Each structure stands twice: as structure tokens, then as C-alpha cells.
Amino acid sequence: MSEYDVVVIGGGPGGYIAAIRAAQNGLKTACIEGRGTLGGTCTNVGCIPSKALLHASEMFDDANHSFAKIGIKVGGVELDLPAMMAYKDDTVKGLTRGIEFLFKKNKIDYVKGWGTFKDKNTIEVKAPDGSTSTVTGKSIVIATGSEPASIPGVTIDENRIVSSTGAIALGEVPKHLVVIGGGVIGLELGSVWQRLGSKVTVVEFLDRIVPGVDDEVAKEFDKILRKQGFVIKTGTKVTKVEQTNAGLKVSVEPAKGGDAEVLEADYVLVSVGRKAYTDGLGLDVVGVKATDRGLVITDDHWRTNVPGIYAIGDVIAGPMLAHKAEEEGAAVADLIAGKVGHVNYNAIPGVIYTSPEVASVGKTEEELKKDGIEYKVGKFPFMANAKAKVGLHTEGFVKILADSRTDRVLGVHIIGADAGNLIAEAVLAMEFDASAEDIAMTCHAHPTLSESMKEAALGVSGRTLNF
Ligand code: FAD
Ligand code: NAI
Numbered sequence: 001m002s003e004y005d006v007v008v009i010g011g012g013p014g015g016y017i018a019a020i021r022a023a024q025n026g027l028k029t030a031c032i033e034g035r036g037t038l039g040g041t042c043t044n045v046g047c048i049p050s051k052a053l054l055h056a057s058e059m060f061d062d063a064n065h066s067f068a069k070i071g072i073k074v075g076g077v078e079l080d081l082p083a084m085m086a087y088k089d090d091t092v093k094g095l096t097r098g099i100e101f102l103f104k105k106n107k108i109d110y111v112k113g114w115g116t117f118k119d120k121n122t123i124e125v126k127a128p129d130g131s132t133s134t135v136t137g138k139s140i141v142i143a144t145g146s147e148p149a150s151i152p153g154v155t156i157d158e159n160r161i162v163s164s165t166g167a168i169a170l171g172e173v174p175k176h177l178v179v180i181g182g183g184v185i186g187l188e189l190g191s192v193w194q195r196l197g198s199k200v201t202v203v204e205f206l207d208r209i210v211p212g213v214d215d216e217v218a219k220e221f222d223k224i225l226r227k228q229g230f231v232i233k234t235g236t237k238v239t240k241v242e243q244t245n246a247g248l249k250v251s252v253e254p255a256k257g258g259d260a261e262v263l264e265a266d267y268v269l270v271s272v273g274r275k276a277y278t279d280g281l282g283l284d285v286v287g288v289k290a291t292d293r294g295l296v297i298t299d300d301h302w303r304t305n306v307p308g309i310y311a312i313g314d315v316i317a318g319p320m321l322a323h324k325a326e327e328e329g330a331a332v333a334d335l336i337a338g339k340v341g342h343v344n345y346n347a348i349p350g351v352i353y354t355s356p357e358v359a360s361v362g363k364t365e366e367e368l369k370k371d372g373i374e375y376k377v378g379k380f381p382f383m384a385n386a387k388a389k390v391g392l393h394t395e396g397f398v399k400i401l402a403d404s405r406t407d408r409v410l411g412v413h414i415i416g417a418d419a420g421n422l423i424a425e426a427v428l429a430m431e432f433d434a435s436a437e438d439i440a441m442t443c444h445a446h447p448t449l450s451e452s453m454k455e456a457a458l459g460v461s462g463r464t465l466n467f
Contacts, residue, residue, distance in 0.1 A: 002109065004030045006336055007123055007137030009115045009281070012040020014313025014325030015143030016099050021333035023106040030135055031103065032125055034114035038099040039092075041145050041314070042322040048095055049168045050188055052088040054353050057195035061355075069392060079196055081173065088168070111135055117282035120306050139308050139336045142288070142296055143329065144281060146274040146314035153240035153251075154180065154270055160248055161241055161268045164189060174198040174267040178250045180238045182209035184352050185271035187225065191354045194229055201231040201263060203238050205255050205272075210352065214364040214413040216399065221358055221415055224395055228355075241268050276315045291317075301341065302332045310336070324348050347430040351420035356396045359423035362411030362430055365401060374404035378436060378459030382416045384467040385455075386447035393417030393449075398456040400426075400436055407435035407460070418449055425453055436460035 006022040008015045011033030019031040037044055063077045103110050113125040115135075123135045148163035150156050158166035167189045173196045179186040182204030194200040202209070202225075209225075209232060210218050226232060235255050242249045248268055253260040276294040283290060288304045288311075289297045296311040298304055304311055310332050313325030327348070331341030352358040368375045378400040382388035396416030402409050412426035429439055439457035444450045451466075458464045 002030065002111075002133075002135050004028045004109070004135065004137045006030075006139050006141065006333070007032065007135050008141045008143055009123065010040065010143035010145055010313070010315075011035075011038040011099070011110070012143060012145045012313060012325065013042045013322040014145070014329040015040065015141065016102070016329070017326045018141050018143060018312060018329035018333045019108045020102060020106050021330045022336065023108050025333060025337035025339070027333075027337060029106075030109040030111050030137070032111045032113065032115040032123060032135065034112075036112065036128065037096040038103070038110065039096045042325075043095050043099070044092060045165045045168065047322050049088045049092050050164065050185075050192070051353055052091045053084070053168060053192045054188060054355075056084045056087060057192045058355055061195040066392060079173070081171070081196070085169065114280060116280055117286045117288075120286045120308060139310065141302075141329075141332055141336075142278075142281070142304070142309065142311040142315055143313050143325070144277050144315050145325075146320055147277045148270065149273045149275045150270050151180065151238065151272055154238065154268070155241075156270050160243060160266070161270065163270055167193075167267075167269045170267065174265070176201065176263075176265045177267045177269060178203060178248070178263050178265040179269045179271060180250075181205075181270070181272040182232060182234065183271060183273065184210070186269060187221075187352060187354055189269060189271070190230065191225075191228075199231070200229070201233065201265070203236050203250070203252055203263075204232065204234045205237050207235045207255075209234065210358070212350075212364075213352075213358060214360060214399065214411070215366055217358060217360070217413045217415045220396065221352075221354075224356065224415075225354070274314065274320055278315065301335055302328060318345065319348060319350065321348065321350065344431060347427050349423045349427050351423065353420060356393065356416045357419035358415050359419035360411070360413045361423055361427050362409070363401060364411060364413065368401060368410060373410070375401045375410060376404050376407075376436075376460050377401055378456040378461075378464070380452045380455035380459055380464060380467060382449070382452060385449060385452045387449050387451070388417060390447065391417060398422070398452045400439070400453075400456045400460055402436040402460045407437055409434055409436055409439070412453075412456075416449070416452070422449055422453060425450060 005027035006029045008019045008031040022029040113127040115123040176199045179190045179202045182202045190200045239251045248265045250263040302310045312328035314320045327343045335341035349361040381397045383394045399413045401411040436457045444454045
């Protein structure tokens with residue numbers, strides 16, 4: 001039996017960061033991971049492989065459509081899908097190995113296998129060869145993440161009817177990909193295959209795509225995606241998907257009732273959200289409480305109802321994002337070490353890595369209206385930004401929402417090229433409780449896309465200069 005100060009179950013962004021910080025804090029630490037590699041959903045089948053394919057497919061699309069516009073003639077652009085997949089796999093491999101190196105560097109024991117609670121301090125680990133061992137910890141951190149959800153009438157087989165995991169590893173370009181769910185995964189992976197040549201139809205239950213994103217941004221996003229060739233059916237639900245010799249038959253009907261329709265497809269991507277993963281963990285053995293939907297319940301310091309057992313990341317409430325899991329991982333490890341552990345949930349950015357990207361932090365206009373908060377809006381279109389013009393990335397805008405009374409930045413929403421990097425400035429501004437004027441008075445290099453942030457901030461007080 002091995003004894004530790006901290007045992008982390010799950011080696012994803014939440015778990016591996018918790019383990020590293022715990023070790024940095026001088027605690028003897030082990031991390032149990034069952035999938036055979038570290039990095040969790042994010043590095044193995046999530047953020048990283050999807051971004052690799054988004055990058056590669058964007059290059060392909062640029063070579064086909066954009067190069068000629070700036071005077072570069074390229075003939076015979078061809079897709080080598082196996083090579084693109086190999087590039088994606090190599091990227092993943094390099095990063096998962098990198099985390100193993102970090103574990104060695106920080107003297108963390110990487111325990112390979114699936115963990116199950118035996119009691120509140122003891123975890124039994126089943127190794128890949130079937131053998132079992134026992135690990136004990138004074139503190140246990142549950143960081144077991146999430147898995148894809150589905151809907152009634154649709155069974156994911158990871159062959160033709162795929163979750164994101166299957167969709168990042170297809171052996172051919174679908175002729176017609178039907179995406180169920182117009183959220184982040186559906187639109188990112190839909191973009192990959194659309195750029196590589198698929199017809200993509202997105203079926204979304206609600207009357208808009210990307211719920212949670214600022215309405216005005218979502219409308220612009222919808223318009224741009226349709227221009228790129230996406231077919232988007234909002235207010236529509238899938239009732240079943242049937243496999244026939246001729247392919248897949250996807251039955252859809254208006255969400256509010258009406259005539260049904262059958263879409264024919266060769267692949268279906270199910271992207272209707274993810275659910276907490278606690279299978280086989282033995283939460284019931286120790287009495288750790290979870291919600292009806294399986295999310296482990298914690299207080300605001302990631303403590304479950306069982307003393308000494310903590311939970312972080314996708315397995316608890318909040319946005320299912322790698323950086324949110326990482327923040328919680330570092331904070332809980334500090335807390336366990338007797339230090340202050342803190343996460344500012346008001347300043348967690350969200351990025352959709354499509355083209356253009358969509359990025360946001362803080363409140364949307366709809367949320368501010370609902371909360372009865374008076375606000376001012378500053379907006380600046382990339383059409384009026386010199387660097388955007390140079391790069392032919394003129395779609396979209398920056399929108400800053402600031403408190404009418406105090407000018408404090410309450411939310412920033414960007415749709416445009418490199419929005420994912422641009423939002424960092426807004427996150428920092430919100431972390432420092434900046435006013436729109438603070439951003440407006442900050443010198444931004446010219447010509448950069450970031451000048452649009454300054455201009456939008458100037459716009460909050462009606463002083464935009466270049467539009
Ligand atoms: P996970 O990463 O899910 O890690 C949990 C780990 O625990 C897994 O490796 C699992 O094998 C292991 N485990 C589970 N049970 C046990 C057990 N009993 N014993 C041992 N090990 C166990 N987020 C972003 O912020 N940016 C993105 O661009 C982004 N892109 C994404 C793209 C896709 C296609 C998907 C599916 C997700 C994406 N996400 C993205 C979300 C991100 O992957 C998750 O929010 C993040 O991985 C959560 O981290 P975690 O550590 O909580 O859980
Ligand atoms: P999501 O919650 O983003 O989107 C799911 C969509 O499916 C919603 O629009 C929802 O209304 C719709 N839906 C639900 N039931 C439906 C039905 N029966 N028929 C049609 N539509 C239906 O979930 P998604 O895209 O599966 O992603 C899961 C999680 O992974 C997200 O929470 C996200 O945070 C994370 N992720 C983050 C990424 C990023 O940060 N760039 C990239 C990919 C995933």
C-alpha cells in the first residue's frame with residue numbers, strides 16, 4: 001500500500017494541475033489515471049486534437065480560397081487526410097508525454113489504472129493488466145471529468161454515429177455530416193469537416209445556436225456560418241437516427257411540433273452536451289453526494305460533503321472548460337496545503353475556435369437586462385481595423401459592456417479573427433476591476449487587432465476615433 005498526502009483521481013487539466021501544485025506545495029502526491037495517457041479529455045480527445053484539425057483545415061481552406069486573393073497562386077491543393085490525422089496524433093502524443101515529464105520533474109507518482117473508493121482515504125486501482133493495488137491519501141481530489149451525452153433514439157457507435165471522439169478520427173471526409181446540437185463542439189468540428197469538403201447540416205433544438213453566448217454575437221455568428229455553407233436548422237429536434245444500407249436516416253421535426261422530415265447523411269455527430277463521469281468510482285461507497293445529473297456537489301471551496309474529499313473540473317458544476325478545471329486544480333491544492341485557494345468565476349473566458357473565433361468574458365447583454373443592471377455599450381467593427389483589413393479578416397466586432405454608473409467593465413464579447421487571444425486583455429481588465437476608460441486610455445500597438453478593443457472601450461463614452 002502506498003501512502004500520500006494527496007491522491008488525485010483523474011489526470012486531465014484539473015487533475016494534473018492539482019497534482020503539480022500539490023507537489024509544489026511540498027505534499028507527497030499521486031495521480032491515478034485510467035486511460036493510459038495523461039492530459040484527460042482535453043489533451044487526448046478534446047481541446048488539442050480538435051484545435052489541431054481546426055488549424056490544419058483552416059490552412060487547407062486558406063490555400064483553396066484565400067491565397068489567390070493576396071496574389072499567391074497555388075495549383076493542385078490536395079487533402080492528405082491520413083497525414084493530417086498523423087499530425088494531430090503527433091501533437092497529442094507530444095503534449096501527453098510532456099505532462100509525464102512534468103510529473104517526473106515534480107516527483108509525482110503516476111499510478112496507471114482505474115480508481116475506486118474503498119473508504120474515504122483508500123482507493124483501489126485496477127491496472128491495465130488486471131492487477132489491483134491500493135493507494136491511500138489524507139486528502140483525495142476527484143477530477144474524473146466528463147463524457148459525451150446523447151439523446152433518446154440516437155445511439156453513438158463511434159463509427160457512423162459519432163461523438164466528438166469519433167469525429168476527430170474519421171477515416172474519410174463525410175459527404176453529408178448531420179450535427180445534432182449547435183453548440184461549441186458541433187460548430188467547431190462541423191467547421192473542420194465543412195472546410196475539408198463535407199456538406200454540414202446543424203440541427204439545433206433551441207431557436208438559436210450557441211446558447212449562453214451574447215445574442216447579438218450569436219446572430220452574427222449564425223449569419224457568417226451560413227455564408228460559409230453551413231445549413232442550420234434551429235428550433236428543430238432529432239427524434240431518431242436509423243442505419244440503413246443506403247446510409248443514415250435522421251428524423252427531424254420542429255421543436256414546437258409540426259411536420260417531420262428525414263435527412264439523409266453518411267455521418268452524424270452527436271454534440272448535445274457532456275455529462276459528469278463518475279462510473280465505477282464508488283461515490284456511493286463513501287457517501288459523496290451528487291446531483292440528479294451526476295455532478296459531484298461541492299461547496300465554494302471544492303469540498304464535498306465527506307471531509308477530506310474534494311472535487312474539481314468537469315465533474316462539478318460550472319462551465320466545462322479546461323482552464324476552469326486548471327484554475328480549480330491549482331486552487332484546491334493550495335487550499336489543501338493550508339494556503340488561500342481562489343477562483344474568480346466572473347472572469348472565466350470562453351472561446352469558440354471557429355473562423356472567425358468567438359470569445360467572451362463576463363455578462364451578456366441579456367444577463368445584464370435580466371439582473372436589472374444599467375449598462376452602456378461600446379462597439380467596434382473589424383471592418384474599420386487596419387490589421388484586420390490587411391489580413392482580410394474584416395468580419396465581426398468587439399463589444400464592451402460597462403456599468404452606466406461606474407464605467408466598470410461587466411462583459412466583453414468578440415467575434416472576429418484571433419478573438420481567443422484578444423479576450424485575454426478583457427479578462428485581465430475584469431480581474432483588475434478596470435473601467436472602460438482604463439482600456440481606452442491604454443496605448444495599443446498599431447496596426448494590431450487589439451486596437452479594436454481600445455476603440456470599443458472608447459465607444460462606451462461615444463468617443464470612437466476610427467469609425
Ligand atoms: P478530463 O479532462 O475529462 O479528465 C478526467 C480524466 O480522469 C480522464 O482522463 C479520465 O480517463 C480519468 N478518469 C475518470 N475516472 C477515473 C477513475 N475512476 N480512475 C482513474 N482515472 C479516471 N475546453 C477548453 O477550455 N478549450 C477547448 O478548446 C476545448 N475543446 C474541447 C473539444 C472537445 C472535442 C471536447 C470534448 C472538450 C473540449 N473542451 C475544451 C473541454 C475540456 O476538454 C474539459 O473541460 C476538460 O478536459 C476538463 O478537465 P477535467 O480535468 O475536469 O476532466
Ligand atoms: P454545448 O452545451 O456547447 O451545446 C449543445 C447544444 O446542443 C446546445 O446548443 C443545445 O441546445 C443543443 N441540444 C441539446 N439537446 C438537443 C437535441 N435533442 N436536439 C438538438 N439540439 C440539442 O455542448 P457540446 O457542444 O456538446 O460541448 C460540450 C462541452 O464541451 C461544452 O460545455 C463546452 O464547454 C466544452 N467544449 C469547449 C470547447 C471550447 O472551449 N472551445 C470546445 C468543445 C467543447
